[in-house]
Amino acid sequence: MSVERETHQPNVTITGLAWQRNVELEHEQSDRIREEAASDDFWKPVAQRFVPPEKGDSGPDNTVEQLKEFIEPKDTVLDVGAGGGRLAIPLAEYCVQVTAVEPSQAMRERLIATARVWDVENVSVLSDRWEDIEVAPHDLVVCAHVVYTATHIEHFIAKLTSHARKTVALISFETPATSNYVPLWKLVHGEDRITLPTLPNIEELLSEMAIWYRKTPLESWISRPFVSRDQAISECESRLFITPGSRKSEMLADALDDSLVEVDGGYRLGWAEPHRPWIISWNA
Numbered sequence: 001m002s003v004e005r006e007t008h009q010p011n012v013t014i015t016g017l018a019w020q021r022n023v024e025l026e027h028e029q030s031d032r033i034r035e036e037a038a039s040d041d042f043w044k045p046v047a048q049r050f051v052p053p054e055k056g057d058s059g060p061d062n063t064v065e066q067l068k069e070f071i072e073p074k075d076t077v078l079d080v081g082a083g084g085g086r087l088a089i090p091l092a093e094y095c096v097q098v099t100a101v102e103p104s105q106a107m108r109e110r111l112i113a114t115a116r117v118w119d120v121e122n123v124s125v126l127s128d129r130w131e132d133i134e135v136a137p138h139d140l141v142v143c144a145h146v147v148y149t150a151t152h153i154e155h156f157i158a159k160l161t162s163h164a165r166k167t168v169a170l171i172s173f174e175t176p177a178t179s180n181y182v183p184l185w186k187l188v189h190g191e192d193r194i195t196l197p198t199l200p201n202i203e204e205l206l207s208e209m210a211i212w213y214r215k216t217p218l219e220s221w222i223s224r225p226f227v228s229r230d231q232a233i234s235e236c237e238s239r240l241f242i243t244p245g246s247r248k249s250e251m252l253a254d255a256l257d258d259s260l261v262e263v264d265g266g267y268r269l270g271w272a273e274p275h276r277p278w279i280i281s282w283n284a
Contacts, residue, residue: 010154010155010157010158010209011154012154013154013205013208013209014208015201015204015205015208016152016153016154016205016208018201019153019197019201019205020151020152020153022194022196022197022201023148023149023150023151023196023197024151025194026149026194026195026196027149029193029194030241033189033240033241034241035241035242035243035246035248036243061218061219061220061221061277062218062219063087063144063171063218063277063279064087064090064091066216066218066279067087067091067140067142067169067279068091068094070140070166070167070169070281071091071094071095071139071140072095072139073094073095073096074095074096075095075096075138075139075140075166076095076096076097076098076099076138076139076140077091077092077095077097077098077099077138077139077140077141077142078098078099078101078135078137078138078140078141078142078163078164079091079098079099079100079101079142079143079144080101080130080141080142080143080146080160081101081102081130081143081144081145081146082100082101082102082107082111082125083102083104083107083110083111083144084107084110084111084114085100085110085111085114085115085123086144087142087144088100088111088123088142089111089114089115089118089120089123090118091142092115092120092122092123093120095122095139095140096122097122097123097124098122098123098124099123099124099125099126099135099138100123100124100125100126101126101128101130101133101135102125102126102127103127103128103129105127108125108127111123111125112125130143130146130156130159131150131152131155131156131159135163136163137162137163137164137165138163138164138165139164139165139166139167140164140166140167140168140169141160141161141163141164141167141168141169141284142169142171143160143168143169143170143171144170144171145171145172145173145177145277147170147172147197147202148172148176148177148196148197148198149196153197153205154205154209157170157205157206157209157211158209161211161282161284162284164284165284166283166284167281167282167283167284168281168282168284169279169280169281170202170279170280170281171218171277171278171279171280172198172199172202172277172278172280173198173199173275173276173277173278174198174199174200174276174277174278175198175273175275175276176195176196176198177196177275178193178195178239179195179273180223180269180271180272180273181193181236181239181240181269182195183259183269183271184236184239184240184252184255184259184269185240187251187252187255188240188242188248188251188252188255189240189248199278199280202280203215203280206280206282211282212282213280213281213282214280214281214282215278215279215280216278216279216281217276217278218276218277218278218279220274220275220276220277221274221275221277222268222272222273222274222275223268223272223275224265225263225264225265225266225267225268226260226266226267226268227265227266228266228267229256229260229267231266232256232260232267233249233252233253233256236252236256237249237252240252259271
């Protein structure tokens with residue numbers, strides 16, 4: 001039987017109201033643009049991008065190196081929105097147990113398969129959404145690039161805090177995670193993309209919630225290239241809610257002809273910029 005600490009029900013802040021409206025508008029635009037019914041698993045086409053590198057490879061940034069400073073070998077870690085295990089699996093080597101919360105089946109399958117490859121056995125996986133799940137507190141709660149789409153953000157943050165015995169480590173980009181796809185919206189859909197909240201909004205929100213936080217800069221990194229033009233089209237179709245074979249798919253292919261550049265390992269959008277992540281941490 002899981003044991004939860006009481007979750008404080010915070011007041012709704014001005015930033016929280018603006019955040020919720022921003023997320024709602026982004027979702028409304030997505031639903032209006034989407035050419036077919038939403039997939040049961042939005043992350044399936046891109047799940048391969050959210051796994052850790054090969055064992056022994058430090059990966060594109062120093063996130064794991066920074067996060068392991070928050071834990072001791074006897075500690076437990078709760079990874080909220082663990083994706084394909086990019087953080088959960090390597091962190092498992094520095095603590096006694098990791099619990100990965102991940103609602104996407106495609107992501108969970110990637111996580112479980114990668115844990116086997118890494119020979120990691122101290123990671124358990126839970127499939128519910130964070131808002132719905134019941135789980136015991138852990139020493140460190142990690143939440144990387146997840147809060148952007150949370151509507152009731154104050155409750156989301158309060159639940160993270162209530163489930164941490166020691167520390168919450170929230171990881172966010174300075175600019176939207178999908179910013180490299182944003183220029184394609186104008187080219188294909190003929191309108192600007194509504195972007196989700198990011199680091200400045202998080203800082204404003206935490207201040208209004210009277211949460212005293214610390215900021216730790218992480219190394220900038222650029223997304224892995226598309227291994228082929230076909231993969232670029234498939235992933236961009238998913239990100240832009242385009243049906244394969246449709247008129248907009250043809251427009252996208254034309255846009256990519258002018259936008260993709262060849263790099264080591266495949267292809268990248270010519271305007272792609274490195275991501276600039278930060279750890280925002282606070283004591284429980």
